[in-house]
Amino acid sequence: MALTTSPREQTRFPNVLILESVLNSTAVSDLAGRPADVTTIDIDNQSNAAAFVKLYDAVDASVSNVPVIIIMVMNGTRRVVELPTGVAFTKGITARCVTAGGTAGTGNPAGGNVGVSIVMR
Amino acid sequence: MTANQIILGSNICTDVIEDLTVNATAQNNVTGAAATLFGAYIDNTLNSTAVYLKIWNHASPTVGTTAPDFSFACPAGKVVQYTWAGGVAMGVAISYACVAETASVATGGAPVAGGTAGTTSPAKNVTIRILVT
Numbered sequence: 001m002a003l004t005t006s007p008r009e010q011t012r013f014p015n016v017l018i019l020e021s022v023l024n025s026t027a028v029s030d031l032a033g034r035p036a037d038v039t040t041i042d043i044d045n046q047s048n049a050a051a052f053v054k055l056y057d058a059v060d061a062s063v064s065n066v067p068v069i070i071i072m073v074m075n076g077t078r079r080v081v082e083l084p085t086g087v088a089f090t091k092g093i094t095a096r097c098v099t100a101g102g103t104a105g106t107g108n109p110a111g112g113n114v115g116v117s118i119v120m121r
Numbered sequence: 122m123t124a125n126q127i128i129l130g131s132n133i134c135t136d137v138i139e140d141l142t143v144n145a146t147a148q149n150n151v152t153g154a155a156a157t158l159f160g161a162y163i164d165n166t167l168n169s170t171a172v173y174l175k176i177w178n179h180a181s182p183t184v185g186t187t188a189p190d191f192s193f194a195c196p197a198g199k200v201v202q203y204t205w206a207g208g209v210a211m212g213v214a215i216s217y218a219c220v221a222e223t224a225s226v227a228t229g230g231a232p233v234a235g236g237t238a239g240t241t242s243p244a245k246n247v248t249i250r251i252l253v254t
Contacts, residue, residue, distance in 0.1 A: 052190070057232055068173070068235040070192040072209055081205045087194055102188025103236030 003028060015039070018118045023053065023097040024108040030059040030092040032120055037086035038093065040119035043071060044078040048111030051075070052101045055118075059092040063106050070101055075112075086121065093120065132206045134159040134252040143174070143219040143249045144242035150180045150214040152253055158211055159252035160204035163195035163219075167245035171196050171222040173235045174249050180214040185240035192235050195247075208254060219247050 006017040018031045038055065045051040054067035061067070069087065073079050097114045098105035138151050158176065165172045175189035182189070190211075195201040220239035222232060234241065 054236075057194075066232045066234070066236040066238065067192065068171075068194040068232050070189060070236070072178075072190040074210060077207070077209075079205045079207060079209065081203055083201060083203055085199070085201055087201055088196055100188060101190045101237075103238060104188060 015119050015121045018120065019115070020095065021115045022113045023095060023116045024114070025063070025096055025098045025106050027061045027094050027096045029061070029094045031095060031118065032093050034092070035088070035090050036093055036120040037088050038118060038120050039083050039086045041071060041081040042078070042117040043073045043081070044115040045073040045075055045109070046112035047075055047109035047114055049075050049099055049109070051097055051099065051109050051114045052105060053095065053097045053114070053116055056094040057089045057091050058094050061094040061096060063104060066103050072101060093118070131208065131254070134208065135254045138251040138253060139248070141248050142246050143217070145184050145218055145220045145240050147182055147184050147216050147218045149182070149216045151217065152215045154214065155210070155212050156215050157208035157254045158191070158215060159208045159254065160202065161193050161252070162202040162250040163193060164200045164248040165195040165243070166198055166200060168221065168243050168247065169197050170244070172219050172243050172247055173222070173239060174217060174219050176251070177216045178211040178213050179216055182216050184218045184220065185238055188237045194235060204252065215251070215253060217249070217251065219243060219249060
């Protein structure tokens with residue numbers, strides 16, 4: 001995994017862009033390091049099967065935790081989900097990506113990477 | 122002036138499915154066939170707890186048991202929309218339901234209704250719109 005976080009400039013551009021180039025079943029925890037509102041989720045699924053990106057309102061998560069957002073993206077496609085009003089994560093933002101929907105699922109995407117970028121404010 | 126017809130192609134939807142009183146009872150196969158999902162709108166302004174709109178690529182899911190392919194959170198008292206160009210192919214059918222989060226979340230508890238679990242209907246009306254083709 002490779003996590004990149006953009007610098008934050010409070011006055012001119014208060015949003016933060018988080019890029020995780022290889023998201024899988026291992027949680028990437030507390031992406032913003034604080035509570036935040038998610039406004040864009042960009043998912044590039046270059047694996048060989050449908051991928052399910054799960055976001056948790058928590059500072060860490062495992063397969064037993066309940067996600068608050070689940071988005072399916074078919075293999076070989078990229079989708080940019082826009083949330084103009086934002087969705088508040090009151091504790092923190094943690095992300096995982098597996099090959100099954102719902103709460104369960106521990107299978108890692110295979111045959112290619114799933115990259116996820118998240119814009120938050 | 123010259124009027125030019127622009128073919129929009131597959132990037133936007135052709136239909137909107139609206140439900141003014143969505144609840145935890147699944148509305149099954151609302152498109153009657155495989156379809157493409159382009160987004161969702163959730164109006165949860167009347168409720169004091171968060172709700173989750175769950176969407177299945179399944180003709181007859183069991184709410185609380187069948188793992189949803191999409192789960193969209195909408196905080197208490199808010200309107201949220203999720204949209205994406207290009208859509209996501211739902212090769213079987215589109216079914217949906219909306220469940221309410223437990224009150225414990227408001228006092229710091231962990232979410233419990235957003236994934237597979239959750240069978241409680243919202244206390245007051247929630248309006249949803251689903252964008253499909």
